[in-house]
Amino acid sequence: MRTSDFNEVVLRINDLQKDNVEHGSVTVSAGYDADGHSLVTQQTISYTDSTRQDTIHSRTETSVDTVKTVGNDPEAVASSESGLDVLLKKQDSLKELLISIQQGIHSGVDAYIDVNLQRYDSLLTHVMKEHNLSIPHHTLLIYTGTRADSSIIYIDTLGMAGDSSYIPSPKAIRFDYEFNRHRSQRYQLIFEPIDSLVLKQMTGILVTSFVILLILGFSFWFLIRTLLKQKTLDEMKSDFTNNITHELKTPIAVAYAANDALLNFNQAEEKSKRDQYLRISQEQLQRLSGLVEQILSMGMERRKTFRLHPEEINLKELITPLVEQHQLKADKPVHISLDMKPETLVIVADRTHFSNIISNLIDNAVKYSKEEAELSIYCRQIGETVTIRVTDRGIGIPLDKQKHIFDKFYRVPTGNLHNIKGYGLGLFYVKSMVEKHGGTITVKSEPDKGSTFTITL
Structure with missing residues (x-):
């Protein structure tokens, strides 16, 4: 207000200088x-x-x-x-x-020329805008009449400038500036509290700060998520290492023992013993070959040159031999029921890989059952969609582990206990091949009640 007053006085002096009359x-x-x-x-x-x-x-x-x-x-x-x-x-x-x-x-x-209130208000408005205060206001010119003892007799408003549409509220702020030595005249500036204006002017800063906080929050969440995921991967790696080491050592040790018996203990002279040890060695080598083939299949599946060889397959003719094989080789009683409609249900798929898909699901259901395995295989065709469900009454899968069971090398953690053999590749292979066939696979499971794997083609 003082700066605007000084500029207004200078302009009045300029007006006097332009007048030829000596004042x-x-x-x-x-x-x-x-x-x-x-x-x-x-x-x-x-x-x-x-x-x-x-x-x-x-x-x-x-x-x-x-x-x-x-x-x-x-x-x-x-x-x-x-x-x-x-x-x-x-x-x-x-x-x-x-x-x-x-x-x-x-x-x-x-004493020579009166105050120009309109000019003063214009100068004041300009200064306020320079300070980012573009707000409605009134500028008053007030005269105060006093007695000889400086007591106030009356107060009169000599003029008003500013925004004519602005009506001050009871909360309006008032600033006074006394501009003469006698303190009889003053300017009064009236406007509303600027809290909301300050917030409005800070909108950009506040929004930017909020966005930065969101970015920091997301970054922190992503970091925590990555650390937790890394911890899970470490657990998976440790579990896989323990299991794969055990699985590799067992057939090697058995085949080595059988071969050692033939070479060093004269077991080769007796034909029945020789055939028995050779058969044992062959079975263990087949186990190792199966592991290698599954690992190679995972590598081939990722290659762009990988191709399926689809053909029409009678689903019952494919599944029935697999059921018989698993019942024969299992070390526990296995009961498998097959519910298929129509009986002549035919799908178009790669015979080898689709046979491995069903075999892996049956093998898992048998391995993770209790003393006696009870399985049901349900097959239906509705329109162009074929649904295959493999249900068991085994140990089930905890809810927090279900989202990982299709991950490569993942097995539900059991510490260093290896009473159930496996490589953590079966379900990953199943999911990969089902998706290659254009289908989906889901799981529904409850601990101690069993699991259901559903394939939709």
């Missing part, structure tokens, strides 16, 4: 007294009018720190020898001195 002169002197404690200001106005040519009106106002008194001491003006030292020591003193000079000039110019 008079204004002299303003300000300084500190001899003690350097009191601010003294003298203002002299002279007129060129013939009747007032020699008339001098002066008023001296003395300030002692923050307490201001009025007196008549023209000789004290600018007579301080230590005034400059005071200004250099206290910046507030310099500010107070400049304000006194500005008020003195203001009062002098007011």
Whole structure:
């Protein structure tokens, strides 16, 4: 407000300079007294009018720190020898001195030309915009009438500028600026609290901060998720290593023992013993070959050159021999029921890989059953869709492990106990081949109640 007032006074002085008429002169002197404690200001106005040519009106106002008194001491003006030292020591003193000079000039110019409130409001609005305060406001010019003892007689509004549509609320903020030495006139700026405006101006910063927080939150979540996933992968790796080591050592050890018996204990001379040991060695080598083939199948499945060889397959003719094989080789009683409609259900698939799919599901159901395995295989064709379900009443799969059972090398963790053989490749192979056939596979399981694997083609 003080800056706008100074600019308004300068513009009025420019207006006076453009007028060829000689109006008079204004002299303003300000300084500190001899003690350097009191601010003294003298203002002299002279007129060129013939009747007032020699008339001098002066008023001296003395300030002692923050307490201001009025007196008549023209000789004290600018007579301080230590005034400059005071200004250099206290910046507030310099500010107070400049304000006194500005008020003195203001009062002098007011004697020749009235305050232009509209111009002042325009200058004030410009300054407010420079400080990002583009808000509706009113600017008032107020006159205060006082008695000789400075008690207020009345207050009058001499003018109003600003936004005509703006109506101040009871919460409106008011700022006063007294611009003359007599404190009889002041500007009053009225506008609403700027809390909402500040928030509006900070919208960009707040939104940016919120986005950064979201990014940081997402990054933190992703990091935690990655660490947990890494921990799960480590568990899978450890479990797989334990199991695959055991699975590789067992057939090697058995085949080595059989071969050692033939070479070192004269077992080759007896044909029945020789055939028995050779058959044992062959079975163990087949186990190793099966493991190698499954691992190679996983590698081949990822190659772009991998191709299925689809053909029409009678599903019952495919499944029935698999059921008989698993019943014969199992080391526990196995009961498998086959429910197929129609009996002549035919699908188009790769015979070798689809046979492995069903065999793996039956093998898992038998291995993870309890003392006696009970399985049911359900096959239906509805329209163009074929559904195959393999259900067992085995140990089941915990809910938190079900999402991993189709992962490569994953087996439900059982610590270092290896009473159930496997490589963690079977279900990964099943899922991969089912998807290669354009189908899907899902699992539904409850611990101690069993599992159901559903293939949809």
